[in-house]
Amino acid sequence: MDIKSEVLTELKNMKLPISVSNYEKMFVLSVDGKNGDVCFPCFPLAKELKIAPNKIAENLASSINEQIKKNSIIEKAEAVNGYLNIFAVKQVLAQKIVEEVLNKKEAFGKFDTYKGKTVVLDYSSVNLAKYMHIGHLKTTIIGLVMKNVCEQLGYKTVSINYVGDYGTPFGKMIVAYKKWGNKEDVEKRGVDAVQDLYVKFNQEAEHDESLNEEARLWFKKIENGDKEARELSNWIIELCRGEVERLCNELGAKFDSWRGEGYYTDKMQPVIDELNEKGLLKDSEGAKIVDLTEYGLGVCLIQKSDGTSLYATRDLAAVQDRYNNYKFDVAFYITDVAQKLHFAQWFKICELLNKPYAKNLYHIAYGRYSLPTGKISSRLGKQALLKDLLEAGINKSRAIMQERGTKVTDAEAVSKQVAVGAISYEALKYEKVKDTVFDMDESLNFDGETAPYMQYTYARCCSILEKSGEQAGLTNDMFENINAEQGYELIKLLNKFPQTIVDVYDKKEPCLLIRLLMDIASEFNKFYTNNRIIDNGVVNKQNLCVVNAVKIVLENGFKIVNIPAISKM
RNA sequence: GCGCCAGUAGCUCAGUUGGAUAGAGCAUCGCCCUUCUAAGGCGAGGGUCAGGGGUUCGAAUCCCUUCUGGCGUACCA
Numbered sequence: 001m002d003i004k005s006e007v008l009t010e011l012k013n014m015k016l017p018i019s020v021s022n023y024e025k026m027f028v029l030s031v032d033g034k035n036g037d038v039c040f041p042c043f044p045l046a047k048e049l050k051i052a053p054n055k056i057a058e059n060l061a062s063s064i065n066e067q068i069k070k071n072s073i074i075e076k077a078e079a080v081n082g083y084l085n086i087f088a089v090k091q092v093l094a095q096k097i098v099e100e101v102l103n104k105k106e107a108f109g110k111f112d113t114y115k116g117k118t119v120v121l122d123y124s125s126v127n128l129a130k131y132m133h134i135g136h137l138k139t140t141i142i143g144l145v146m147k148n149v150c151e152q153l154g155y156k157t158v159s160i161n162y163v164g165d166y167g168t169p170f171g172k173m174i175v176a177y178k179k180w181g182n183k184e185d186v187e188k189r190g191v192d193a194v195q196d197l198y199v200k201f202n203q204e205a206e207h208d209e210s211l212n213e214e215a216r217l218w219f220k221k222i223e224n225g226d227k228e229a230r231e232l233s234n235w236i237i238e239l240c241r242g243e244v245e246r247l248c249n250e251l252g253a254k255f256d257s258w259r260g261e262g263y264y265t266d267k268m269q270p271v272i273d274e275l276n277e278k279g280l281l282k283d284s285e286g287a288k289i290v291d292l293t294e295y296g297l298g299v300c301l302i303q304k305s306d307g308t309s310l311y312a313t314r315d316l317a318a319v320q321d322r323y324n325n326y327k328f329d330v331a332f333y334i335t336d337v338a339q340k341l342h343f344a345q346w347f348k349i350c351e352l353l354n355k356p357y358a359k360n361l362y363h364i365a366y367g368r369y370s371l372p373t374g375k376i377s378s379r380l381g382k383q384a385l386l387k388d389l390l391e392a393g394i395n396k397s398r399a400i401m402q403e404r405g406t407k408v409t410d411a412e413a414v415s416k417q418v419a420v421g422a423i424s425y426e427a428l429k430y431e432k433v434k435d436t437v438f439d440m441d442e443s444l445n446f447d448g449e450t451a452p453y454m455q456y457t458y459a460r461c462c463s464i465l466e467k468s469g470e471q472a473g474l475t476n477d478m479f480e481n482i483n484a485e486q487g488y489e490l491i492k493l494l495n496k497f498p499q500t501i502v503d504v505y506d507k508k509e510p511c512l513l514i515r516l517l518m519d520i521a522s523e524f525n526k527f528y529t530n531n532r533i534i535d536n537g538v539v540n541k542q543n544l545c546v547v548n549a550v551k552i553v554l555e556n557g558f559k560i561v562n563i564p565a566i567s568k569m
Numbered sequence: 570g571c572g573c574c575a576g577u578a579g580c581u582c583a584g585u586u587g588g589a590u591a592g593a594g595c596a597u598c599g600c601c602c603u604u605c606u607a608a609g610g611c612g613a614g615g616g617u618c619a620g621g622g623g624u625u626c627g628a629a630u631c632c633c634u635u636c637u638g639g640c641g642u643a644c645c646a
Contacts (some may be wrong), residue, residue: 029585041588043626053626081589082626127646168645261646287644296572304644311646333596338640340573367574368640400608407606418608430582433574435639442581446608448594449582456608464605496585503585515583522593529601529610536604547605569608 001097001497006073007038014067017059018045033489036078036085037093043082050191053082058296060084069356074333084296090488097495101549109498109556114329115154120322121147122336127164128240128260129173131195132247134384134438135336135376138366141427141562143334145510146251146364148560158326159255161248162318163241166261167311170233171219175211177232178203191243194236194297195382201522202379203300216306223265223308224566237262247386251420252562264317268309271316272302280352290349312346319350330360332508337365337433354361366432372439384438386423393419396444397452401569408568417564419452424562428514449518455566457521458558460528461551462567487531487546490523494553501560510561517557524550 004027011020020027023040030039042056048058064086075089101108123143126136162307176197177186185424186193194342205211221229241258248255272288275281280290286305292298302313322328333343343363350358369376371382376383397418401411408414425442430436447453493516500516502508533543558565 012573026589031578031585031589035589041627043588046626069600083589285643289643298572298641301643301644306644308644310644314646335646336640337574341641342646363576370639379643392573397608403604404608434582435575437581439581442595445595448608450594450608452608453594456606460606467605511583512585518593525609526611528605532605538603569606 001100003088003492003495005095006312007088010074011064011086014064017056018049019552030085035080035083035319035490036087037492038086038088040086041082042084052080057082057084058246064530067195080343089325094488094491097491098545098549101494101552102545105552106556108552109501110152110154110562111498111502112154113502114150117329118157118158118326119147119155120158120160120326120328120331120401121150121334122160122332123147124160124248124255125160125162125164125335126244127169127195128237129164129169129198130378131191131382132244132386133336133376133378133382134369134371134386134389137369137423137427138432139334139336140248140251140253141424142364142366142432143332144251144509144562145428145504145509145560146334146511147512148562149501149504149510150399152298152560153505158257158328159253160257160259160321160322161244161255163258163260165233165237165241166222166265166314167217168219170222170236171195171217172201172205172212172214173236174218174222174229174232175214177236186239190239194240195378199381216308220306220308225265233262242368247390250390250416251386251423252564253548259321261314261318266316266323267317267321268313271313271320274300274353275349278353280349290345290352292345292348295348297348299343300349311342312349315346316349319346319357320362323355328357328360330362331357332362332364334364334366334520335553336368338368339363340365362508364432367435369436369438370371372437376438384440389423389440392440393444397422400446404536406569414566414569417566418446418452418455418569421455421558421563422446423455425451425514428510428561431511434508449522451563452569454517454521454554454558454563455569456538457524458551458554458565459567459569461524461547461554464533464544464547465551466567468534468544487527487543490520490527490550491546493520493523494549497553497557513557514561515562517554517561517563520550520553520557 004034008020008024008027025047026044027038027040029034040057040060042060045051045056046053059492061077061084064074068076073088073092078087079087093280121143123146124136124140126132143159147159152159173194180200181193181197201211201215218229222233245258272281275290279392281302282289282291284299287301288303289452290300290302292300301310303309319331322331335343340363341363347358347361347363350361352435371384392414397415398411401415422444496516500513504513527546531540533540533541533547555565
């Protein structure tokens with residue numbers, strides 16, 4: 001429910017010294033419960049009315065207090081330091097909110113705003129020649145969360161893992177394999193062997209530029225359909241794809257399409273032709289470019305001087321393909337912020353080509369991870385690998401459960417759920433633009449503001465509901481004695497859930513939701529400590545309703561932010 | 570050089586788009602399990618909101634400027 005508009009509706013029906021309609025935007029939700037629910041700073045009116053702010057607030061407050069009707073949602077108004085603070089009737093508000101949650105259940109936080117529309121999300125999109133490391137985490141998790149949020153809002157979603165199975169890196173892989181690799185080893189050790197070759201190549205190329213030349217040559221062969229080149233790269237690709245898919249599945253990221261860059265090998269010429277026809281393509285230093293300097297976007301390279309294609313060329317081909325296939329209404333690309341210019345460039349090119357989708361492309365950029373030792377670089381070896389993080393999380397969780405003498409029957413499954421939660425939280429906990437230094441111990445810290453803390457809170461709710469032996473049904477008398485002092489703030493947080501989902505979508509900022517869930521968990525734990533729900537076998541139904549509502553909201557929220565809901569841990 | 574982003578407690582971060590005494594977690598030091606899960610709760614200490622100007626009744630938030638860091642700036646993705 002919209003607390004502000006409910007209060008405003010009542011105020012509009014009153015005769016007040018000012019016209020509420022004219023100042024609607026200045027009414028805001030109070031930050032602090034002791035200042036009521038909705039407040040109105042009177043300072044800006046002082047000049048206009050030639051009355052001191054606090055006098056205005058006092059006039060308004062007394063006027064409101066005189067006109068409060070019997071079943072009003074407004075309890076009272078107060079004037080404090082130039083602010084008009086309006087207090088809602090706690091029991092009424094709390095009841096309305098809890099009732100809504102309990103009635104809607106999993107539909108609480110669902111909308112049909114974008115029903116009938118399709119969104120294509122391009123995320124994860126890792127380079128198959130490398131291990132998935134911490135640098136691939138945000139794209140995978142943020143992408144997944146945005147997908148979930150879009151579904152909450154009614155979208156049909158198409159998630160695409162646009163894997164890097166093409167380009168110069170695969171030329172490098174072939175060179176490395178031919179120079180230092182052998183078939184048995186690669187077949188036996190799989191991705192490990194591939195990764196070793198990748199590292200070896202980059203180390204050698206540091207002092208031998210001819211290797212890079214050779215790699216570009218091999219890439220050209222791939223692009224031109226050379227049999228040996230194609231066979232080798234396809235062989236390596238299939239080895240690696242399985243591993244990436246396995247890891248994504250472990251993290252809960254499933255994709256509708258794994259169509260990678262390689263698919264567009266023969267679909268780039270039409271793009272180049274179209275650019276040429278529209279007069280956008282220019283020759284420059286032997287290469288083909290689109291000059292975007294007049295838009296402050298520099299030049300976008302479309303074809304290298306050796307005739308091979310580039311990232312932008314493939315993205316242009318891919319977006320057209322996706323539009324043809326899915327007729328999407330919007331498309332999201334989730335990558336790190338370093339690619340900002342790249343996306344701005346080819347989005348602009350779509351616009352210049354008058355593509356119908358040109359205005360519906362969004363680059364969701366996030367900050368980069370680094371390590372305490374410096375930059376993450378696959379060429380330096382196996383650093384901060386996601387599979388290691390997952391494994392360490394599982395081990396730690398299992399150890400804690402053993403230490404606590406867990407009664408959980410499937411401790412192994414729970415350990416994994418805790419690890420996945422911790423990893424999701426790692427990717428979502430801060431504002432996405434923030435650069436982050438990755439610290440394994442920190443991301444697997446299970447105390448305080450962490451994913452296990454939230455999961456633990458949820459498990460507490462489940463445990464209470466189970467012990468109570470009854471569902472929290474709805475009767476009107478349940479809320480009469482609701483603990484207004486502690487339960488009220490908690491219930492108001494639950495009320496923020498639907499709007500926060502909308503905010504996440506509008507701002508493309510998943511941390512807003514995970515932070516709300518954290519606040520709810522934290523507020524619930526206070527509520528839990530200070531209020532018995534089951535006391536000497538007697539169930540307090542009023543409090544039980546609150547527990548049930550918290551459980552529902554946490555469960556709905558966890559689903560979106562990819563934190564597994566665990567009923568026992 | 571130019572462009573984009575960031576700078577808040579010892580550390581890691583919030584701060585509802587300009588409002589009330591700037592808040593959490595971690596770390597440190599205390600306290601609380603004979604009653605619903607202690608992966609919990611309560612308390613204490615800790616601040617020149619990077620610096621300097623400006624706009625405003627009011628600024629961590631908006632504008633200007635300096636500093637620091639990250640990223641980008643045509644043949645990588």
